[in-house]
Each structure stands twice: as C-alpha cells, then as structure tokens.
Amino acid sequence: MPTPTQVLxxxxxxxxxxxxxxxxAAPFVLRRAYAKATELxxxxxxxxxxxxxxxxxxxxxxxxxxxxxxxxxxxMFAKMQGSKGTDFDVVAFDTSTFKRYIDASLIQPxxxxxVANAANLGAxxxxxxxxxxxxxxxxxxxxxxxxxxxxxxxAYPTAPDxxxxxxxxxxxxKLIALDDANNxxxxxxxxxxxxxxxxxxxxxxxxxxxxxxxxKKLLLxxxxxxxxxxxxxxxxxxKAMFSMGEPQVPGLKGKGIDxxxxxxxxxxxxxxxxxTISAGAKDVDLAHAWINACLDKKVGAYLSDKKSxxxxxxxxxxxxxxxxxxxxxxxxxxxxxxxxxxxIWNEVKAAP
Numbered sequence: 278m279p280t281p282t283q284v285l286x287x288x289x290x291x292x293x294x295x296x297x298x299x300x301x302a303a304p305f306v307l308r309r310a311y312a313k314a315t316e317l318x319x320x321x322x323x324x325x326x327x328x329x330x331x332x333x334x335x336x337x338x339x340x341x342x343x344x345x346x347x348x349x350x351x352x353m354f355a356k357m358q359g360s361k362g363t364d365f366d367v368v369a370f371d372t373s374t375f376k377r378y379i380d381a382s383l384i385q386p387x388x389x390x391x392v393a394n395a396a397n398l399g400a401x402x403x404x405x406x407x408x409x410x411x412x413x414x415x416x417x418x419x420x421x422x423x424x425x426x427x428x429x430x431x432a433y434p435t436a437p438d439x440x441x442x443x444x445x446x447x448x449x450x451k452l453i454a455l456d457d458a459n460n461x462x463x464x465x466x467x468x469x470x471x472x473x474x475x476x477x478x479x480x481x482x483x484x485x486x487x488x489x490x491x492x493k494k495l496l497l498x499x500x501x502x503x504x505x506x507x508x509x510x511x512x513x514x515x516k517a518m519f520s521m522g523e524p525q526v527p528g529l530k531g532k533g534i535d536x537x538x539x540x541x542x543x544x545x546x547x548x549x550x551x552x553t554i555s556a557g558a559k560d561v562d563l564a565h566a567w568i569n570a571c572l573d574k575k576v577g578a579y580l581s582d583k584k585s586x587x588x589x590x591x592x593x594x595x596x597x598x599x600x601x602x603x604x605x606x607x608x609x610x611x612x613x614x615x616x617x618x619x620x621i622w623n624e625v626k627a628a629p
Contacts, residue, residue: 314340314366314559314560314563315339315340315341316340316341316342316343317334317338317340317341317342317343317366317367317560317563317564317567318342318343318345318364318365318366318367318559319342319343319344319345319365319366319367319368319567320345320347320353320356320357320364320365320367320368320369320555321344321345321346321347321367321368321369322346322347322369322550323346324580324584324586325369325419325420325550325571326342326344327579329576329579330570330571330573330575330576330579331344333570334566334567334570337570338563338566340563345365350370350371350373350374353368353370354374354377354378357378357383357555358381358383360557361382361383361556361557362383362384362555362556362557362558363555363557364557365555365557365558366554366555366557366558366559366560366563366564366567367552367553367554367555367558367564367567367568368384368552368553368554368555369419369550369551369552369553370550370551370553371548371549371550371551371609372405372407372408372416372548372549372551372608372609372610373407373548373609373610373611374611375407375408375415375416375551375611376407376610376611377611378415378553379410379415382556383555383556384415384416384553384554384555384556385415385554385555385556385558385561386410386413386414386415387414387415387416387417387553387554387565387568388565389414391562391565391566391569392417392565392568392569392572393569394569394570394572394573394590395417395569395572397572397573397574397577397589397590397591398417398418398572398589398590399589399590399592399595399603400604401603401604401606402418402421402549402589402603405418405549405551405608406610407608407609407610407611408551415553416551416552416553417551417552417553417568417571417572418549418550418551418589419550419551419552419571419572419580419588419589420549420550420580420584420586420587420588420589421547421548421549421550421586421587421588421589421600421603421606421608422522422523422547422548422586422587422600423522423523423540423545423546423547423548423602423606424455424460424464424519424520424521424522424545424546424547424548425520425522425523425538425539425540425545426440426442426443426517426518426519426520426538426539426540426541426545427510427517427518427520427525427526427529427536427537427538428442428516428517428518428536428537428538428539429510429514429515429516429517429534429535429536430535430536430537431535432451432516432517433516433517436537436539437517437539437541438539438541438542439541439542439543440464440467440468440541440543441468442516442517443492443495443517443518443519444468444488444491444492444495445495446495448495448516448517449494449495450495450496450497451497451513451514451515451516451517452492452495452496452497452515452516452517452518453496453497453498453499453500453506453509453510453513453515453518453519454492454496454499454500454518454519455499455500455506455518455519455520455521456499456500456501456626457622458615458618458619458621458622458623459612459615459618460519460546461489461519461622461625462474462477462485462489462612462618462621462622463475463546463607463609463612464519464545464546465485465488465489465492466481466485467543467544467545467546467607468488468543469481469484469485469488470543471484471485474607475609475610475611475612475613476612476613477613482617482621485621486621486624486625489622489625490625490628493625493626493628497509497513497515499626500518502521503521503522503524503525503528504528506518506520506521506525507525507528507529507532508532510525510529510534510536511529511532511533511534520538523538523585524585525538526538540602540605540606544605544606544607545605545606545607546606546607546609547603547606547607547608547609548608548609549608549609552567552568552571554568572589572590573590574590574591574594575591576588576590577589577590577591577594578591578593578594580594581594581595581597581598581600582594582597582598585598586600587600587603588600
C-alpha cells in the first residue's frame with residue numbers, strides 16, 4: 278500500500294491541481310541525425326508527459342512515445358523490477374527511492390554531456406545527494422513540492438515561523454498531523470535539529486519518539502488522506518496541521534477556510550521527482566534526448582503555471598507561482614531502517 282506521501286503524489290498528479298492545455302510556442306529539442314529506436318517507452322506520473330512537450334519531442338526525433346502511468350511508488354518499482362528495466366527507457370520517481378533502484382541495478386548513470394539543458398537547473402537542484410553514487414549521477418531533478426505547515430489565518434494572521442506551534446499546549450485539540458511513519462519521524466528529527474533525519478542512531482530514535490508522544494497529547498487526531506485532512510481541518514476549526522502538501526490549501530479555501538502554508542525556520546520535508554534512464558533502455562541517446570527536452574525552460578514554466586508544481590529550470594515561473602523555497606527543503610532520502618520507523622511510529626500512536 279502507498280504511504281500518505283505516495284498517495285499525495287498520485288492525487289496531485291491526477292485530480293487536485295489545475296490542468297492546462299495551452300500549447301507551448303516552440304520545439305524543445307534539435308532534431309537528431311538518426312534514431313536507433315523508433316519508440317521511447319516512458320514510465321511516469323500523470324502530468325509529466327504532456328502533449329505540449331511530447332509532440333515536439335516526437336517530431337524532432339522522428340519517434341513515437343509510449344507512456345505508462347502509475348498510481349504508487351511501489352507499483353512503479355514492481356513494473357521496473359519485473360523486467361529488470363527492459364520494458365522502459367526513462368522513468369520518473371522521487372529521491373527517496375533512488376537507493377532502491379541503484380542497488381537493484383534498474384537504472385544507469387546519466388551522461389550530463391548529452392543533456393545540454395542541465396545548465397538550466399537551479400542551484401538547489403545541482404549535486405542533490407540521493408541521486409549521486411560516488412561521482413556518478415543517476416537522476417535529473419524535474420518537479421518538486423513540500424509537506425509544509427498549513428494554518429488558519431484567522432488563528433495566525435502572521436505566518437508561524439516555527440513547527441513549535443504543533444507542540445504548543447495553547448493549541449491543544451486544535452492540531453492535526455499526518456499519519457505517516459517515515460514523514461512524521463523525519464519532521465520530528467528536523468524540529469529537534471538532528472543533522473541527518475534519514476539516518477538516526479538509537480539515541481536519536483528515542484528523542485524522536487519522546488517528541489512525537491509529546492505532540493500526540495495535543496492533537497485532535499491523525500489523518501490518513503488528502504481529503505480526510507482537509508475535511509477534519511475544516512469541520513473541527515483546526516488552527517494548524519502537518520500537511521500532505523501545498524494543494525491542501527486550495528482544498529481548504531474551497532471549504533471556506535482562509536488557509537495558507539509556510540515553510541518554518543527549521544525547514545520542511547521536500548519531495549523531488551527526477552528523470553532517470555532505465556538499465557534496459559533500448560536507445561540511451563534517445564533517453565538522454567528526452568531528459569534534455571524535459572529540462573527546457575518552457576516545460577518548467579508549464580509545470581508551475583499549469584500544474585502548480587515547483588519546477589527545476591525556470592525560476593521566473595517559480596516566483597510567479599510562489600515556489601521560491603526549494604533551498605529550505607530537506608529532500609527525502611531512503612531511511613536507514615523503514616521497518617524500525619514503522620515500529621517506533623506504532624509505539625507513538627499506542628502511547629497514552
């Protein structure tokens with residue numbers, strides 16, 4: 278089953294964010310002199326292979342694209358693992374699962390010399406640790422978002438500057454938090470100032486557990502889904518919550534709540550989806566050409582203006598849409614022991 282974070286990405290790609298159909302002005306890539314393959318096979322989330330850049334790519338390279346969409350992180354990994362990557366050429370997934378793919382030899386390093394548009398990447402998206410293995414780079418950042426602090430402006434006319442509001446006794450029973458083992462533990466570690474929230478020692482796990490139990494006593498409840506969180510927040514006059522993502526704000530506004538989100542001074546969890554090349558790619562040059570096309574600034578602008586994602590290549594578009602805080606995010610990585618995190622989280626929820 279997908280975690281709430283995984284569900285968020287399914288929801289935001291399919292139904293939460295505003296779609297757009299305005300065509301982009303110019304082709305994004307130069308025509309290749311030849312193509313060894315006549316088809317590019319793409320495995321991705323809905324919204325990441327739109328006609329606005331797929332069609333120009335097909336024309337420029339004299340190929341067709343075959344796009345397969347998935348609804349969860351686990352489904353994507355299963356599809357890749359089932360064929361050892363031979364069923365797909367390019368795949369998009371977030372930083373939290375790179376270790377899994379690299380260890381399983383399902384993706385291959387990217388030759389940045391074949392991705393000229395990598396020069397468009399903003400500073401926050403260069404040298405991202407989870408996509409590196411030694412001096413080899415296995416992914417190219419494409420789209421991003423966060424799990425921010427969402428609050429009711431009636432309770433906080435000025436945005437809270439710290440996650441401490443979720444541990445403030447004055448807000449007892451007016452707070453809710455995401456029911457997600459890994460993300461809850463990562464957030465608590467961030468609040469505690471732990472430098473690496475993805476690789477905790479036994480002592481740090483105990484600190485995190487204590488911190489989360491302290492919070493539990495103040496929460497009205499945990500919520501388990503995007504719409505669930507919005508409904509509970511609106512129905513119960515909640516002041517603030519640990520959210521599943523930026524799109525919960527328009528969801529709350531639709532219910533008459535003057536909500537907003539903020540990235541507190543401690544930082545926040547970020548998700549960062551990247552394009553990768555399958556170990557079984559038929560035409561590696563064509564796969565690089567696709568990634569290069571996706572890094573065109575016009576594609577970045579479309580992602581932000583029409584899909585309401587943060588993009589990695591057009592900073593002006595990010596500014597227009599308010600995605601100006603990538604440098605404040607701690608992008609997800611594979612945790613040291615997911616099973617242990619689930620066990621700790623269950624102990625937190627069972628605590629009186």
